[in-house]
Amino acid sequence: MELKWSVVIESLPLLAEGALVTLKITVIAVTLGSIIGLFAGLMRIARNPLLKFIARVYVDFIRGTPLLVQIFIIYYGFPQLWAALTGGQPQAISPWAAAIASTSINSGAYVAEIFRAGIQSIDRGQMEAARSLGMTYGQAMRYVILPQAFKRVIPPLGNEFIAMLKDTSLLSVIGFEELARRGALIIGYNARAFEVWFAVAILYLIMTLLISQLVSFTERRLKTGDHH
Numbered sequence: 001m002e003l004k005w006s007v008v009i010e011s012l013p014l015l016a017e018g019a020l021v022t023l024k025i026t027v028i029a030v031t032l033g034s035i036i037g038l039f040a041g042l043m044r045i046a047r048n049p050l051l052k053f054i055a056r057v058y059v060d061f062i063r064g065t066p067l068l069v070q071i072f073i074i075y076y077g078f079p080q081l082w083a084a085l086t087g088g089q090p091q092a093i094s095p096w097a098a099a100i101a102s103t104s105i106n107s108g109a110y111v112a113e114i115f116r117a118g119i120q121s122i123d124r125g126q127m128e129a130a131r132s133l134g135m136t137y138g139q140a141m142r143y144v145i146l147p148q149a150f151k152r153v154i155p156p157l158g159n160e161f162i163a164m165l166k167d168t169s170l171l172s173v174i175g176f177e178e179l180a181r182r183g184a185l186i187i188g189y190n191a192r193a194f195e196v197w198f199a200v201a202i203l204y205l206i207m208t209l210l211i212s213q214l215v216s217f218t219e220r221r222l223k224t225g226d227h228h
Helices: 006-044 049-063 067-086 095-120 124-132 137-174 179-190 193-227
Strands: none
Touching (some): 006 049, 006 095, 049 095, 124 137, 137 179, 179 193
């Protein structure tokens, strides 16, 4: 059986649409995950033991279980849980809603640890100096600690974005039409597995390389800004 690379050219428009969906869901997931992660990260270093415990349970559970299982819990399990709590009938969740919820919650746990490490890497003297100037803990965190921590977390946040970009392929199991799902559908139509999956792999590679370059550029700009 000969390889038909013309299949790749024919499939590119559909695969490109899938790649855009992959980028879109990744941006949403990491953006929402960063918001969740920032609060969870601050809770991880809070003095309140209850806040610490809640954040610890969240982070440990999400980081200790596969994303695939979390997708199944939200897409298949949550409607049953909701029905059990309300006494009604299970209402299906759309693949889009399940995709956003599962990936955002997953990303938030990893971002929480990124922010926690970033904040704790700032010299304690910075907080003490800010407090001695009359700032509250919240003001010191907002105006002194977090701006410095943010610059340090750019590289690991970039890595999280790339990891999530690749992990979105798991969403195909619930029928969410991102890049991997589009590839599978095309193969179901033309049975050209190698050519299509190779094209899918190249598109993932292009996206991850572009994001890596963007992260490196942002990091360089921030370092240049520090020298001025």
